[in-house]
Amino acid sequence: MSKKLLVRRAAVLGAGVMGAQIAAHLTNAGVDTVLFDLAAKEGDPNGVVTKAIANVAKLSPAPLADKSLAERITPANYETGLELLRGCDLVIEAIAERMDWKQDLYRKIAPFVPAHAVLASNTSGLGINALADVLPEELRHRFLGVHFFNPPRYMHLAELIPAKMTDREVLDGLETFLTTTLGKGVVIAKDTPNFIGNRIGVFSMLAAMHHTERLGLGFDTVDSLTGPAIGRPKSATYRTADVVGLDTMAHVIKTMADTLPDDPWHRHFKAPVWLTGLVEKGALGQKTGAGFYTKRGKDILVLDVAARDYRPTAGDLDPDVAAILKERDPAKKFAALRASEHPQAQFLWSVFRDTFHYSAYHLQDIADTARDVDFAMRWGYGWSQGPFETWQAAGWQQVAQWIAEDVAAGKTMADAPLPAWVAARNGAHEPAGSFSPAQNTAVARSSNPVYARQRFPDALLGEQFAPGKTLFENDGVRLWADDDDIAVVSFKTKMHTVSDQVLDGLQEAIGIAERDFGGLVIWQPKEPFSAGADLAGALGLLQAGNVAGFEAMVENFQRTSQRIKYALVPVVAAVRGLALGGGCEFQMHAARSVFALESYVGLVEAGVGLLPAGGGLKEFAVRASQAAGPGGDVFAQLKAPFESVAMAKVSTSAFEAKSLKLARESDVVTFNSHELLHVAKANARALAEAGYRPPLPARNIAVAGDVGIASLQMMLINMLEGMFISPHDYEIATRIATIMCGGMVDRGSVVDEEWLLKLERQHFVELAQMPKTQERIAHMLKTGKPLRN
Structure with missing residues (x-):
């Protein structure tokens, strides 16, 4: 039986947007939490953190389950407060996404982290093994990556990324703590850039941007196509980009370009001209009041690239395409999308096809099983089905054949062949479990005892749990x-x-x-x-x-x-x-x-x-x-x-x-x-x-x-x-x-x-x-x- 991770007190390093909200959620869960940041230049040395805690109480949706919990978070700073780390069982680092800054901080805190404590980096894509390099030997086996999705209270997904030296019981213990104490859905990711959720999620947005440009569709039309009509959140593609921040979006795309030079899709890892143009203008989305969308009075306007100005949103679905999307049989729906010559149908088929292609090609690099990919997209991006579930529901072999035909015809975003395992199977999921490329077979769900507490876990396509x-x-x-x-x-x-x-x-x-x-x-x-x-x-x-x-x-x-x-x-x-x-x-x-x-x-x-x-x-x-x-x-x-x-x-x-x-x-x-x-x-x-x-x-x-x-x-x-x-x-x-x-x-x-x-x-x-x-x-x-x- 794996050892329990006992967390009486936790520390969060970094009181920025994510760090402060992670601290808030730990406090929601009854964990005594210390929040650290730089010492203030004047006045109270903990002033930076005190201000961040006050700000958390004002955010919407509320990171705190009750406003009164704000006073339970202990403020601290790196100059005078590091002794507080000695009483912590879990330390989560959540400072800005800079390898050098994170490593400098690790060198500073290492002498104060107790011999039993777990150290985790909340990073959305930096290399976990590279981060571990600066840690003393005895701390490396208790170090790993944890990636909370924003906002941490509400987003179900937490990705865990073990480093080469991470102890198995540390990984299992943190998985148990995240699942029961913080209420998360955990997937184990491999140490590759952007891990699972953002690797597939950002690619699917890049695919949408590529085909938006190729087919000359309006941003509002694309959002009508890629929201609830296909089982995705209302924010769809471009509204999501506005919420995330277009500067953040451009940064993530650049990170993919810099860190994935051998990816067959590499030439597409660049921000479209209109995205770069918006960032240069300072139109960064929701936080600046304008991005792909802007509000004038009560009206929501959308950017029109040709006119270089905003226009009223229309973005209606073509009636024929809307009828295809209402088809209940996924096999018939995908066949109709592929066969239709309407640009909206061609757009949807192309984005689905390229996302399936990318997910299958990279499965072995980024995850242990197809289950982890599908859950990452459901829990982190709000998709009603992950890419492998969607593909399988639409007819695995038929869709695979269509992808192969489109690769041969030069229609796909990359000419990489589908991996051999795709043709050898009838889907990624079966009653025995989900496909693992490393083991070349279906693998059952995790045997971590925490999952015995879930009588009806979130079910994947085709999974049945005895109804009693x-x-x-x-x-x-x-x-x-x-x-x-x-x-x-x-x-x-x-x-x-x-x-x-x-x-x-x-x-x-x-x-x-x-x-x-x-x-x-x-x-x-x-x-x-x-x-x-x-x-x-x-x-x-x-x-x-x-x-x-x-x-x-x-x-x-x-x-x-x-x-x-x-x-x-x-x-x-x-x-x-x-x-x-x-x-x-x-x-x-x-x-x-x-x-x-x-x-x-x-x-x-x-x-x-x-x-x-x-x-x-x-x-x-x-x-x-x-x-x-x-x-x-x-x-x-x-x-x-x-x-x-x-x-x-x-x-x-x-x-x-x-x-x-x-x-x-x-x-x-x-x-x-x-x-x-x-x-x-x-x-x-x-x-x-x-x-x-x-x-x-x-x-x-x-x-x-x-x-x-x-x-x-x-x-x-x-x-x-x-x-x-x-x-x-x-x-x-x-x-x-x-x-x-x-x-x-x-x-x-x-x-x-x-x-x-x-x-x-x-x-x-x-x-x-x-x-x-x-x-x-x-x-x-x-x-x-x-x-x-």
């Missing part, structure tokens, strides 16, 4: 189990919304779990956890005038929440992605919730003119009474949750869900969403093993009453008079306040749960019948956006 044994199923849910004592229930509805079938199915699932299992986990195979109640069904009942049916649905919702809370086995909610409305209320009633870090939680009903009525407001009142204790100030406990609900706030992380009081302090946060089910089951099992009993029914709930309602109304009146909210917002928020404070009763009165649930139902049904609320629901269903009426 179905115990019960209806149109709303599936209850299933492996050969253990914890059952799992998953929703089958679109966006995992809560329908009557989900409500009935959950109640049935809890009954089966109580009878036959130690615990139950509510978990979805894919995000989101749940987008809340089925609004369309609810609006249908209202428009048909079926108020009784509508009220019965609300009552059933509440009954399901209470069934979760008072189940005789622990029910654990495993949340990732959106948990809105009823989805949020379900996790509030669970014995425990386990959140993926990227959980966006909120009671958002006010946005559609309603209020939470699945027991959520009742639960806030119960928690406030419990937190205040006998004779305590209940109202003080209600202010934060009231604001969260009345303003329909949604957390930007699991930690923020706790500060908004939408999650409990005792709830668990896990960083790798592929480990969520494992952690949730472990929590359910631990509760069961400890002799779990549900809470006793809450019968003595002290409430804030009429005084609490009046206090919250004063706040609302100020917002109404300042025109921050509409009269209908005021109406909704007043009703929310009324329920959370226990109704128009004396302050300090004692009520039970049924009283609060009845208040929820009453106000929910009354609101639902109001025309302004029905307008809001209809608008949300039609546009997906809230209406402020």
